[in-house]
Amino acid sequence: MTLDQLVERLQSDPDFRPQVTAWRYTPAQDARHGSWPAGLDTRLVDALGRQGISRLYTHQSTAVEAALAGQDVVVVTSTASGKTLCYNLPVLQAVLEDPRARALYLFPTKALSQDQYTELHGLIGLLGADVKTFTYDGDTPVAARRAVRLAGHVVVTNPDMLHTGVLPHHTKWQRLFENLRYVVVDELHHYRGIFGSHVANVLRRLRRICDFYGSRPQFICCSATIANPTELAYRLTGKPLLLVDDDGAARGARHFVFYNPPSINRELGLRRSALGESARVAQLLLNNDVQTIVFARSRVATEVLLTRVRQGTRLPEWAIRGYRGGYRPLQRREIEQGLRQGDVRGVVATNALELGIDIGQLEAAVLCGYPGTIASTWQQAGRAGRRANTSLAIYVAESSPLDQFIVTHPDYFFGRSPEHALVNPDNLFVLMSHLPCAAFELPFGAGDGYGPQNSTVTGQALQSLETAGTLQRERDTWHWSGRDYPAEGISLRSAVRENVVIIDLSGPRPQVLGECDPFAAPTLVHQDAIYLHEGQQYHIVELSWEQKKAYAKGVDVDYYTDASLSFNVAVLQEEAQSEVCALTRAWGDVRLTFTPTIYKKIRFATGENVGWGTIDLPSQEMQTTAYWITIPPELVSRLGSDGLQSGLLGLTHLLGNVSPLFLMCDPRDLVAVPQVKNPLTGRPTLFLCDHYPGGVGLAGKLYDSHALVLEAAGEALASCRCASGCPSCVGPPGEAGQDAKPNALAIIDAGRSSLPPGSTAARGRPEAGGET
Numbered sequence: 001m002t003l004d005q006l007v008e009r010l011q012s013d014p015d016f017r018p019q020v021t022a023w024r025y026t027p028a029q030d031a032r033h034g035s036w037p038a039g040l041d042t043r044l045v046d047a048l049g050r051q052g053i054s055r056l057y058t059h060q061s062t063a064v065e066a067a068l069a070g071q072d073v074v075v076v077t078s079t080a081s082g083k084t085l086c087y088n089l090p091v092l093q094a095v096l097e098d099p100r101a102r103a104l105y106l107f108p109t110k111a112l113s114q115d116q117y118t119e120l121h122g123l124i125g126l127l128g129a130d131v132k133t134f135t136y137d138g139d140t141p142v143a144a145r146r147a148v149r150l151a152g153h154v155v156v157t158n159p160d161m162l163h164t165g166v167l168p169h170h171t172k173w174q175r176l177f178e179n180l181r182y183v184v185v186d187e188l189h190h191y192r193g194i195f196g197s198h199v200a201n202v203l204r205r206l207r208r209i210c211d212f213y214g215s216r217p218q219f220i221c222c223s224a225t226i227a228n229p230t231e232l233a234y235r236l237t238g239k240p241l242l243l244v245d246d247d248g249a250a251r252g253a254r255h256f257v258f259y260n261p262p263s264i265n266r267e268l269g270l271r272r273s274a275l276g277e278s279a280r281v282a283q284l285l286l287n288n289d290v291q292t293i294v295f296a297r298s299r300v301a302t303e304v305l306l307t308r309v310r311q312g313t314r315l316p317e318w319a320i321r322g323y324r325g326g327y328r329p330l331q332r333r334e335i336e337q338g339l340r341q342g343d344v345r346g347v348v349a350t351n352a353l354e355l356g357i358d359i360g361q362l363e364a365a366v367l368c369g370y371p372g373t374i375a376s377t378w379q380q381a382g383r384a385g386r387r388a389n390t391s392l393a394i395y396v397a398e399s400s401p402l403d404q405f406i407v408t409h410p411d412y413f414f415g416r417s418p419e420h421a422l423v424n425p426d427n428l429f430v431l432m433s434h435l436p437c438a439a440f441e442l443p444f445g446a447g448d449g450y451g452p453q454n455s456t457v458t459g460q461a462l463q464s465l466e467t468a469g470t471l472q473r474e475r476d477t478w479h480w481s482g483r484d485y486p487a488e489g490i491s492l493r494s495a496v497r498e499n500v501v502i503i504d505l506s507g508p509r510p511q512v513l514g515e516c517d518p519f520a521a522p523t524l525v526h527q528d529a530i531y532l533h534e535g536q537q538y539h540i541v542e543l544s545w546e547q548k549k550a551y552a553k554g555v556d557v558d559y560y561t562d563a564s565l566s567f568n569v570a571v572l573q574e575e576a577q578s579e580v581c582a583l584t585r586a587w588g589d590v591r592l593t594f595t596p597t598i599y600k601k602i603r604f605a606t607g608e609n610v611g612w613g614t615i616d617l618p619s620q621e622m623q624t625t626a627y628w629i630t631i632p633p634e635l636v637s638r639l640g641s642d643g644l645q646s647g648l649l650g651l652t653h654l655l656g657n658v659s660p661l662f663l664m665c666d667p668r669d670l671v672a673v674p675q676v677k678n679p680l681t682g683r684p685t686l687f688l689c690d691h692y693p694g695g696v697g698l699a700g701k702l703y704d705s706h707a708l709v710l711e712a713a714g715e716a717l718a719s720c721r722c723a724s725g726c727p728s729c730v731g732p733p734g735e736a737g738q739d740a741k742p743n744a745l746a747i748i749d750a751g752r753s754s755l756p757p758g759s760t761a762a763r764g765r766p767e768a769g770g771e772t
Helices: 003-011 042-050 058-068 084-097 110-127 142-151 159-178 193-213 229-237 274-287 299-311 329-341 374-381 401-408 410-415 428-441 455-467 633-662 698-704 706-719 740-751
Strands: 020-026 073-076 102-106 133-135 154-157 180-185 218-223 242-244 254-259 263-265 292-295 320-323 346-349 364-368 391-396 471-474 477-480 500-504 511-516 530-533 536-544 549-555 559-580 583-603 609-614 620-630 670-675 685-690
Touching: 003 391, 020 410, 042 084, 042 110, 058 073, 058 084, 058 218, 058 242, 073 229, 084 102, 084 110, 084 180, 084 218, 102 110, 102 159, 110 133, 110 154, 110 329, 133 142, 142 159, 154 159, 159 180, 159 193, 159 428, 180 193, 180 229, 193 229, 193 428, 218 229, 254 401, 274 292, 274 299, 274 346, 274 364, 274 391, 299 320, 299 346, 299 530, 299 559, 320 329, 364 374, 374 391, 401 410, 401 633, 401 706, 428 455, 428 471, 428 477, 455 471, 455 477, 500 536, 511 530, 530 549, 530 559, 559 620, 559 670, 559 685, 583 670, 583 685, 583 698, 583 740, 620 698, 633 670, 633 685, 633 698, 633 706, 633 740, 685 698, 698 706, 706 740
Parallel strands: 073 218, 073 242, 102 154, 102 180, 133 154, 180 218, 254 391, 292 346, 292 364, 320 346, 364 391, 500 549
Antiparallel strands: 020 254, 471 477, 500 511, 530 536, 536 549, 559 583, 583 609, 583 620, 620 685, 670 685
């Protein structure tokens, strides 16, 4: 059965169609072309012709022409629209004109670097010119690194390697930095949150070194559609960029379906599992020979879904694979190649495959749960039909409030522009991590600035680092005072450098199975956890917290484990506060403490709880930022003790899920904590904490979006069909308490207001943390 026939069948399927809340069809779109930029080397035109490209799309033509004219550019177009040529052509033109010219390509992952290197190398082969291009990452042999440094016209790497392997050793890269013409930053939208804040500082250090060597490279950035591409590009690079967003690429017809699993208890708000329904849809597609990608929301969900999909298809296990962080690089390359060649017919993945890695011509995408942002949803849906064929994307909603809001308000999704990507390069934890790195690379003089900061602010930060013994001052110059280089101790992707390594003890000799970050380890690889990898269960027999090692043995059990954390919040400093009707909104610095408590054993087939155990691990804490709402005494008296508690718990659950609608973040990037009596305010208080040390701007943005967030929460409650509360709005009744829904709504109604964000009613710094 072809995909078109299968779509027609689903449209009339009595079990499927009633659960569809939206079926949007986008017809195929013809390509729109621009002219070849004046002065473009004819050898490039001929090489593209041999690849079957006789004309450029409009956005390619505009971007290349602007780059050749010396402008910094950010290109924002759809998935598979040929953005790669927007930077490959100017870079190759520069090298053809001047063999001394150099370019640096940055991709967020090694896999994407390898993928883009292959494409560039193929074009250079057709060009027939002496243009040397190399990847430079942790897998590059030591013997080859000298050749890369000396001879590489184009160096393809990732921010992590630039941070630890290039900038600290810039004297070995003198030829690159003296002649650096272009810096390419691809997948720009990926650089948000703590990762983006770190990368912005890495690019500040890069520009500082370029200034030292006398080069002024142009930046060419490429991004999926987000609300603030020029602002994000400026925050990352420190330079204003020209926006190119007139997408001229051809697109195949697309069906995008929103599917809400059937109710099994309307009164309790219970629905069939999104995992089970996603597996059923994927099995239907795969059994009809439709090559399919299934996106899951977490590593555990990926492995559970992989097991379920395999059980219901006629395909061998090797034809349906898992793909997520924690798999070994060679394993991931093997899966990518199998997808391109068509041997692998299905893949269940986390958002690790959301980026533009070439995985061939997939026909269908199943999204198990809302990916967290509008931009990510379109990215994942766009992984199907990446050429010009008809494609099908099916979003299967979970029972969480965020999913239920999206699936029951499809016009909100299809009619709203994507979210703002937030970064905070001046996050104190991030900034004070990178200043020592910059001082190691080039000592700071008394009048030196750093990035957009003037010399006075930079000088104060340097003096603080001197006092702490991190830097050493000699007259008017600050130097790194340690023996090793500081970049090695700083992870760009988390608050800590060292991951927990998972070691398999099943065989005759121990083997590394995977790894996870220390913040995830207490819930993923605690003692007696069931760790899932490629559909195989492993029992964690020991977690050595001091050595950052978890030891596992393969087992065959019918359950997996799900761990819980308890949180506590203490306010350190209030940045802003204002009254909004009867509620008080505020944001500021807090200390967040979290402790692993218990784990549950969840049966694969039914999702039922079949046991539990305790977790004995130390608490962890971080200083971050939070937005909070305080409830007035009058409302407390009206609700009563039980009503207050259920309403507070229910609203905390709801806001923790709805707030990401207004932030380009995942619900897991926020920690929602209710307190019946907060020590600072003396009143019931609801906290939404930024889950990154120092915060990345989420709390301030929520403060500014207070009225919009409450309105969306009210709409979510009004559209939910339950009477007193359910998992789709305020959480399971057993957790939130009786009548959580009406009590949460009473709190929301007390704070609904037309007060515009940042009005003069706010005191302190009302715009702090918002968009600039």
